[in-house]
Amino acid sequence: AQSVTQLGSHVSVSEGALVLLRCNYSSSVPPYLFWYVQYPNQGLQLLLKYTSAATLVKGINGFEAEFKKSETSFHLTKPSAHMSDAAEYFCAVSRMDSSYKLIFGSGTRLLVRP
């Protein structure tokens, strides 16, 4: 069975500081991994995805994530936080088979302090 664990339900950073949101996955088969962002009162928007090509994946809005098989991790980073980055972030995993079902983590709310 697949699962996703996001460490920290809330992360607070200062504007301009490094953003690091942690995601660890469990999967018995090679996974696809995703990060989605949810702004207040909106649906989820794809930030980036890992599909077994490059292990360092660049996404929108300056975010990137690195797939580390040995650590079963897919942490999301951004060098310098903007106030507009305040949102909830979800990590998700799916199987490399025909089901394409996403399993979501519980989410991390990012707070950006002025």
Place this chain on the structure above:
Amino acid sequence: DADVTQTPRNRITKTGKRIMLECSQTKGHDRMYWYRQDPGLGLRLIYYSFDVKDINKGEISDGYSVSRQAQAKFSLSLESAIPNQTALYFCATSDVDSAASTDTQYFGPGTRLTVL
């Protein structure tokens, strides 16, 4: 994403009432999904459909039913609503990315349902 619309956006109802949430998409995708979001639990899959004649249960389908009226429309029904079905409901669509052998899901804005 404006290509995936959900109606209504907010709904308050009473225990025992039948409720239908509707989802429409203009992306031309074959695959559609219904999720519910609860605080601290992330999103959980209720039902999914890979085409009009293919409907499948997700991890939490009890108490829900769906109808895929057309490629572009996928409705979720609560036959007899109960308070623990109070949640934020999302519809999503996807199409296969043949280059990457996976698909990307695109979400609607959500429906906030409150069952009193």
